[in-house]
Amino acid sequence: MPDSETQKNEWRATLEQADKMGTRLSDDGWQVVTVRAAHVTPIPPTDDPEGRPGLAYIAQGEVAEPFQRVINGGTFDNYEVFNRAVGSDIFSLTRVSDTENEVAVLLVGTLNRSSLETLPETAIQRGELYSHVDLLDGTRLGSFHHSTPSLFFPGESE
Incomplete structure (x- = not known):
């Protein structure tokens, strides 16, 4: 299990990666909203009213308006996942x-593998x-669909 200093360094590196990506996209003329989740919670299909298994990124309130403004009417047809697994933690940027x-x-x-339970297996199936x-x-601000769940769970296979 990584020590807290390793976790801090990995989290810092993930935030820096997100900042650089956001800056690069903005410089290229893109509108960008970054959701830095205070917590990421796995949602098994039985716990979601619409039966949509996934990861809930718990966002700060100030992101609500810019997030809804940029997703309104959009077709989010592409995604990339950048994960680093360190011990039982997954540091994620999507x-x-x-x-x-x-x-x-x-x-x-950041996700803790032990909290995922059967979500990776269920989502991959x-x-x-x-x-x-x-x-x-x-309050749910929005959801994005991903057709390749294994990208989110390093070490899990399809």
């Missing part, structure tokens, strides 16, 4: 893009996973 409108949402968070952006009060 870029979800509407390439036609040059809009990107960067989802940044179903061939789908969702990234949900929620506020602390449970």
Whole structure:
């Protein structure tokens, strides 16, 4: 298990990677919103009212308005996942893009493998996973569909 200093360094590196990516996209004329999750919670299909297994990124309230503004009417047809597994932690950066409108949402968070339970297996079997952006009060701001769930879970296979 990594020590807290290693975890801090990995989290810092993940945030720096997100900042650089956001700056690069903005410099290229893209609209970018970064969601730095205070917490990432796995959502098994039985716990989601719509049966959409995924990861809930618990966002700060100030991201709500810019997030909803950029996703409104967008078609987020592309995503890339940049994960680093360190011990039982997964440091995650996901870029979800509407390439036609040059809009990107960067989802940044940390997951603990022990909290995932059966989510990786279920999502891989179903061939789908969702990234949900929620506020602390449970308000869902939006969701993104992913057809290759194994990208989110290093070491899991399809």
